[in-house]
Amino acid sequence: MFEASELNLKNQRVQxxxxxxxxxxxxxxxxxxxxxxxxxVVKGGPVLSIDFLFTNPTDGMTAGGLFxxxxxxxxxxxxxxxxxxxxxxxxxxxxxxxxxxxxxTRIINLAIINLAGVPSIVHALFGVGAFVLFFGFGxxxxxxxxxxxxxxxPVVIVATRESLQAVPYAFxxxxxxxxxxxxxxxxxxxxxxxxxxxxxxxxxxxxRTAGETAPIMFTGAVFFAPFLPQGVFDQTMAMSLHLFVVxxxxxxxxENLPYGVALVLIGMVLIMNSVxxxxxxxxxxxxxx
Amino acid sequence: MSxxxxxxxxxxxxxxxxxxxxxxxxxxxxxxFIGGISAIVFVIGIFVFISKEGLGFxxxxxxxxxxxxxxxxxxxxEEDPEYGILALIAGTASVTGLAMIxxxxxxxxxxxxxxxxxxGKTREALKILIELLxxxxxxxxxxxxxxxxxxxxxxLFDVPVGLNILNAGFILGLMxxxxxxxxxxxxxxxxxxxxxxxxxxxxxxxxxxxxxxxLPAAKNGLLGAVLLGVGxxxxxxxxxxxxxxxxxxMPTSIFDSVRAxxxxxxxxxxETAVGSDHYMSLFTxxxxxxxxTFVINLTADLVVxxxxxx
Amino acid sequence: MVSPAQLASExxxxxxxxxPIKISVKDLEIRYHGVxxxxxxxxxxxEHEIFGIIGPANAGKTSFLKTLxxxxxxxxxxxxxxxxxxxxxxxxxxxxxxALRSRIGVVFPLPVGLPMTIYDNVALAPRLRGVRSATxxxxxxxxxxxxxxxxxxxxxxxxxxxSLLSGGQQQRLTIARALSQEPEVLMLDEFSIAVDPVTTMRxxxxxxxxxxxxxxxxxxxxxxxxxxxxxxxxxxxDGECVEIGSTEDLFTGxxxxxxxxxxxxxxxx
Numbered sequence: 001m002f003e004a005s006e007l008n009l010k011n012q013r014v015q016x017x018x019x020x021x022x023x024x025x026x027x028x029x030x031x032x033x034x035x036x037x038x039x040x041v042v043k044g045g046p047v048l049s050i051d052f053l054f055t056n057p058t059d060g061m062t063a064g065g066l067f068x069x070x071x072x073x074x075x076x077x078x079x080x081x082x083x084x085x086x087x088x089x090x091x092x093x094x095x096x097x098x099x100x101x102x103x104x105t106r107i108i109n110l111a112i113i114n115l116a117g118v119p120s121i122v123h124a125l126f127g128v129g130a131f132v133l134f135f136g137f138g139x140x141x142x143x144x145x146x147x148x149x150x151x152x153x154p155v156v157i158v159a160t161r162e163s164l165q166a167v168p169y170a171f172x173x174x175x176x177x178x179x180x181x182x183x184x185x186x187x188x189x190x191x192x193x194x195x196x197x198x199x200x201x202x203x204x205x206x207x208r209t210a211g212e213t214a215p216i217m218f219t220g221a222v223f224f225a226p227f228l229p230q231g232v233f234d235q236t237m238a239m240s241l242h243l244f245v246v247x248x249x250x251x252x253x254x255e256n257l258p259y260g261v262a263l264v265l266i267g268m269v270l271i272m273n274s275v276x277x278x279x280x281x282x283x284x285x286x287x288x289x
Numbered sequence: 290m291s292x293x294x295x296x297x298x299x300x301x302x303x304x305x306x307x308x309x310x311x312x313x314x315x316x317x318x319x320x321x322f323i324g325g326i327s328a329i330v331f332v333i334g335i336f337v338f339i340s341k342e343g344l345g346f347x348x349x350x351x352x353x354x355x356x357x358x359x360x361x362x363x364x365x366x367e368e369d370p371e372y373g374i375l376a377l378i379a380g381t382a383s384v385t386g387l388a389m390i391x392x393x394x395x396x397x398x399x400x401x402x403x404x405x406x407x408x409g410k411t412r413e414a415l416k417i418l419i420e421l422l423x424x425x426x427x428x429x430x431x432x433x434x435x436x437x438x439x440x441x442x443x444x445l446f447d448v449p450v451g452l453n454i455l456n457a458g459f460i461l462g463l464m465x466x467x468x469x470x471x472x473x474x475x476x477x478x479x480x481x482x483x484x485x486x487x488x489x490x491x492x493x494x495x496x497x498x499x500x501x502x503x504l505p506a507a508k509n510g511l512l513g514a515v516l517l518g519v520g521x522x523x524x525x526x527x528x529x530x531x532x533x534x535x536x537x538x539m540p541t542s543i544f545d546s547v548r549a550x551x552x553x554x555x556x557x558x559x560e561t562a563v564g565s566d567h568y569m570s571l572f573t574x575x576x577x578x579x580x581x582t583f584v585i586n587l588t589a590d591l592v593v594x595x596x597x598x599x
Numbered sequence: 600m601v602s603p604a605q606l607a608s609e610x611x612x613x614x615x616x617x618x619p620i621k622i623s624v625k626d627l628e629i630r631y632h633g634v635x636x637x638x639x640x641x642x643x644x645x646e647h648e649i650f651g652i653i654g655p656a657n658a659g660k661t662s663f664l665k666t667l668x669x670x671x672x673x674x675x676x677x678x679x680x681x682x683x684x685x686x687x688x689x690x691x692x693x694x695x696x697x698a699l700r701s702r703i704g705v706v707f708p709l710p711v712g713l714p715m716t717i718y719d720n721v722a723l724a725p726r727l728r729g730v731r732s733a734t735x736x737x738x739x740x741x742x743x744x745x746x747x748x749x750x751x752x753x754x755x756x757x758x759x760x761x762s763l764l765s766g767g768q769q770q771r772l773t774i775a776r777a778l779s780q781e782p783e784v785l786m787l788d789e790f791s792i793a794v795d796p797v798t799t800m801r802x803x804x805x806x807x808x809x810x811x812x813x814x815x816x817x818x819x820x821x822x823x824x825x826x827x828x829x830x831x832x833x834x835x836x837d838g839e840c841v842e843i844g845s846t847e848d849l850f851t852g853x854x855x856x857x858x859x860x861x862x863x864x865x866x867x868x
Contacts, residue, residue: 011493011494011496011497012494014494014496015494015495015496015497018345018459018499019402019406019495019496021398022398022399022401022402022406022541023402023407024398025394025395025397025398025399025402026395026398026399026402026403027401029395029419029422029463029466029467030415030418030419030422030471032463033422033425033463036433036437038435039437045435054414075660081473081493085489087324087327088324089321089324090321090323090324090325090327091321091324091325091327091328093321093324094321094322094325095325096323097410098321098322098323098325099528100323107329108326108328108329110586110590111328111329111331111332112328112540113586113589113590114332114582114583114586114587115328115331115332116650117517117520117521117524117583117585117586118335118579118582118583119523119524119525119526119551119578120427120524120526120527120551120552120577121526121551121555121575121578122335122339122524122575122578122579122582123335124554124555124558125338125339125342125554125558125571125572125575126334126335126338126339127384128344128526128558129338129339129341129572130334130338133342133563134338134341145338150331150335152595153327153328153331154328157328165631170707170709170711171711171713171714173670173707173711174707174713174773174776175425175713175723176670176673176700176725177668177670177700177703177704177705177707178700178701178704178705178723178727178776178777178780179697179698179699179700179701179702179724179727180697180723180727181310181311181313181697182314182317182318183310183313183314183317184310184314185559185725186317188723189714189715191713200580207424207524208424210426211424211426211427211428212427213426213427213428213526213527214427214526214527214555217555217559218558218559225313227367240426240428241428241790242379243429243432244428244431244432244531245427246433247432247435247436247531247593248435248531251719258432258436259436262429262433262444265426265428265429266425266426266429269424269425269426270421270424270425273421273424274421277417277421286490288714288760288762288763289712289714289760289762289763304686304688304698304699304702305688305693305694305695305698305699306694306695306698307694307695308695308698309725310697311695311697314697
C-alpha cells in the first residue's frame with residue numbers, strides 16, 4: 001500500500017506552514033484596523049447623541065454638534081450624483097453596447113483608469129482652475145460637486161458596464177431579430193436587468209464622495225460657514241472637512257469631539273458600503289436566467 | 290388566397306419608412322457617444338486647466354534644474370523665494386516607500402490566502418472585510434495617524450515627535466493594502482484552474498502548485514497591483530498631510546518629519562494669491578503629479594495586459 | 600430541378616403551389632475578414648412555400664440567413680455583396696432596416712426565453728409595433744402561443760418568467776414571439792437541435808399549417824426533416840450553393856450534382 005514518503009511528509013509540513021503564514025498575513029492586515037476602529041468607537045461613542053447630529057457647533061467649534069457639516073455633505077453628494085450618474089450610465093452604455101474593440105475604445109478605458117488614479121488634490125486644482133475660476137462659479141457647492149462628480153465618475157461607469165455586460169448577448173440578438181432598435185433593446189431588456197448592479201455602483205459612489213476632503217477644500221467647502229447653504233452657489237461645511245478642521249485647526253478642542261466626528265463619518269461610509277454589499281449578495285440569490 | 294397576399298404585398302410595398310423609433314435610436318447613439326468620450330474630455334481638461342494656472346510659473350520663474358534638484362522650498366520668502374521640490378519628492382518617496390514595504394508582502398500573503406487557501410464562508414467574510422477596509426476615507430486615516438499612531442509611536446520608540454515617516458508610511462500601507470489585495474486576488478483567480486490541476490496531478494502540494502505555477506502565471510497582474518498601490522501612495526493627500534508632520538527636509542531616519550508633494554499643495558494653496566508665483570508653482574507641482582500618476586497608471590495597464598513585459 | 604446557372608438567367612420551374620417571388624438573391628457573396636464563406640449564390644424563394652436549405656456544418660447556411668434580415672450589420676468582420684430583394688426592395692439599401700426585421704421572424708438553434716413574463720415575451724413585438732390596448736395584446740398573445748403549440752401548457756402561468764421554461768418550451772416560446780410579429784417570412788435555423796423529438800414533431804405540424812399564411816425558410820441538418828416539410832430545397836456545401844430543386848426530385852435521386860446525392864444518402868455529414 002502507499003506509505004507517505006519522507007519527502008511527502010516534509011512537503012505537507014511546508015505546505016501547512018505556508019498556509020498558516022498567509023493566514024497570519026491576512027489577519028495582520030485586518031486586526032490593526034479593527035483595533036483602531038474599536039478605539040474610535042470607545043473614544044467617540046460618548047460624544048454621540050441626537051443633539052450631536054442635529055445641532056450647530058458652538059464656542060468656536062469646540063462644542064456643539066455637526067449638523068451644518070452633515071447637511072453640507074448631503075448637498076455635495078446629491079449634486080455630484082445628479083451629474084455623474086446619468087453621464088456614467090451613458091458612458092457605460094456606449095462602452096458595453098456600441099463601442100467596438102479598437103484603439104479608440106482602449107483610449108476611453110485608459111482615460112477612465114486615469115481619472116480614477118489622479119490624486120485627489122490634483123482634482124482639487126482642476127476644480128479651482130476650471131469651475132471656480134474659468135467658469136466663474138466661485139467657491140460654491142456647484143464647483144465642489146462638479147469636481148467630486150468627475151472624480152467619482154469611474155466608479156459608476158465601471159459598475160454599470162459590468163452589470164450591462166452580465167446580460168447575455170443572446171437576449172439582445174433575439175430582440176434585434178424582431179426588429180427592435182438598439183435603444184429599444186437596451187431600454188426593455190438590457191437596462192432593466194442591469195439596474196441592480198447600477199444601484200450597487202451608485203451606493204459605492206455615494207460613500208466615496210462623502211469621504212473625500214481634498215477636492216472640496218478649495219472649491220466650495222469651508223472651515224466654518226455662518227449660515228446653512230440655500231443654493232448651489234453657496235459655500236458649505238462638510239463632514240470630511242469638519243473632521244480635518246476639528247482635529248487640526250481648532251485650538252482647545254476636548255479630546256473626544258474629533259473622535260465623535262470621525263465615528264459619524266466612518267459610520268456613514270461603512271453603513272453605505274454594507275448596504276451595497278448586502279444588496280449585492282441578496283441579488284445573487286435571485287437568478288432570472 | 291392570392292388577393293389577400295396581393296393586398297398584403299401592397300401594404301408592405303412602402304414599409305421602408307423611418308419612424309419615431311428610428312430617430313430616437315439615432316439620438317440615443319449620439320448621447321451615449323458623448324458620455325463615452327466624456328472621460329477623455331475630462332482627463333484632457335484636467336491637464337489643460339492645471340497647466341493654464343501654472344503656465345506663468347513654467348514659462349517664467351521656473352528653473353527646471355532648481356525645481357527638481359534643490360531641497361529648498363521657500364516660496365513665501367519675500368526677498369528671494371526658492372522653488373526646489375527635492376525635499377518634497379523625498380517626503381513622498383520615503384512615505385510611499387515605507388508603505389510599500391509594509392503593504393506588498395502582507396497584501397500578497399493575504400491575496401494568496403484568500404484566493405488559494407480559504408474557502409466558502411471564510412473567503413466571503415474576508416473579501417467583505419477587505420472591501421470595507423478599502424472604503425475608509427483618507428481623512429479618517431489622517432485622524433488616526435494624528436490621534437492614535439502619534440502617541441503610540443512616541444511611547445513605543447521614545448522619540449519626541451510621532452508625526453513622521455513611520456506614522457504616515459504605516460497608515461498609507463494599511464490604506465493601500467486592501468486595494469492591492471483585491472487586485473492581486475483577481476490576478477491569482479484569473480489563472481485557469483487547469484494549471485493547478487495539471488500540477489496537482491503530478492503530486493505537488495498546494496503550496497508547490499502555487500509558487501511554481503500560479504504565481505509565475507499571475508505575475509503580470511500582481512505587478513499591476515503593486516504599481517496601482519504605488520500610484521495610490523503617491524497620490525494620497527489628507528492622510529499624509531495630517532500624519533507626516535510639517536517640516537520640509539531631506540529625511541535621514543524614519544522618525545523624521547517630512548512633507549509630501551500632495552500635502553504641500555493642500556497646506557499652502559489657501560494662503561496664496563491667485564496668479565502669484567507661489568500659486569502657480571503649486572499648480573506646477575500638480576502637473577508633475579498628474580504626469581507621474583498618468584505614467585504609473587499607463588504602465589500598470591500595459592503590464593496587466595502583458596505588453597512589454599514577458 | 601434547375602442548376603444555379605440556369606437560375607441566373609431567371610428561368611425557373613417552381614413547385615406547383617408556390618406564389619410570386621418573395622425573396623430574390625443574385626450573386627451573393629459573404630466574406631469574413633476578407634475570406635469568402637459563401638459565394639455565387641443565386642436563388643429565388645416564393646411566397647407560401649417552405650424552402651429548405653440543407654448541408655453540413657460551416658457550409659454557409661447560417662451566414663446566408665443572417666444576410667437576409669441584415670443581422671450581418673452587427674458583425675463588423677462580415678461583409679456581404681450582391682443583390683438581395685425582399686418584396687422587390689433592395690435590402691442593402693434600406694432606409695429603415697428595423698422595419699425589414701419586423702417582417703421577418705427568426706428562430707435560432709438555441710432556445711431563448713427573454714427574462715420577462717411569458718406574456719411580455721410574446722407581447723414585445725406587438726408593443727414595439729405600437730399596439731397598446733390590453734385586449735388586443737391579449738388576443739395576439741393567445742393566438743401566437745396557440746399557433747406555437749404552447750398555449751395549453753402555459754395559459755395558467757403567463758406571468759412566470761420565460762427564461763425559466765424548459766428548452767422545448769423556450770423554443771416554442773421563440774416561435775410564438777416570431778409569430779406575434781405577424782411576419783411575412785419565417786426563418787428557422789436548425790430549430791430542433793436543442794429540442795426533444797416530440798416537440799420537434801409538434802413544431803413540424805405547426806410549420807405545415809403556417810405556410811398558408813407566410814413564407815418559410817427552413818435550414819436544417821436533418822435531411823429527412825427537409826424531405827417532410829420543404830417543397831424545394833437547396834444544398835449548400837463548402838461555401839457554395841451546389842444545387843436547388845424540388846425536394847422530391849432531390850430525394851428520389853434525380854440530382855444535378857453527385858455531391859448532393861452523396862450528402863443526402865449520408866455518405867458524409
